[in-house]
Amino acid sequence: xxxxxxxxxxxxxxxxxxxxxxxxxxxxxxxxxxxxxxxxxxxxxxxxxxxxxxxxxxxxxxxxxxxxxxxxxxxxxxxxxxxxxxxxxxxxxxxxxxxxxxxxxxxxxx
Numbered sequence: 001x002x003x004x005x006x007x008x009x010x011x012x013x014x015x016x017x018x019x020x021x022x023x024x025x026x027x028x029x030x031x032x033x034x035x036x037x038x039x040x041x042x043x044x045x046x047x048x049x050x051x052x053x054x055x056x057x058x059x060x061x062x063x064x065x066x067x068x069x070x071x072x073x074x075x076x077x078x079x080x081x082x083x084x085x086x087x088x089x090x091x092x093x094x095x096x097x098x099x100x101x102x103x104x105x106x107x108x109x110x
Contacts, residue, residue, distance in 0.1 A: 003072040011036055011071045019075035022067045023048075033057075034066055035074075 011020045020036045031048040035057055043066055044057035060066065 005069065006071045006073070008066065008068050008071065011038070011073075016076050017073050018077050019073070020071045021074050022069075022071045024067050024070075036066075036071070 006014075006017070006020070011017050015038065017036075018038045020038070022034045024032045024034065026032070033046045033048050033055060035044040035046070036042075037044070043060040043064070045060055045064070045066075046055040046057045048055055
């Protein structure tokens, strides 16, 4: 059974496709493997060597070209609904400290 193939627009818009891959053979005989990491939103390319050497992916620049079709899902899943985020909050100063000058922080949301 063949894996379903997707277009470039589909893999970018669908958050469930976490890692997708596509391959391309150039006229010069070079075989490239492309990878899109949905969690990082970055594209990578590797030249597939002949023989037993392993492939090494390198991040693509914004001017590099990627295939428009032929993408298949390698890892799928869901993003966590409770994503981590930075929270900043003013600290309360004690009335006795010299830098607070007797003022305390009051929550204006009450």
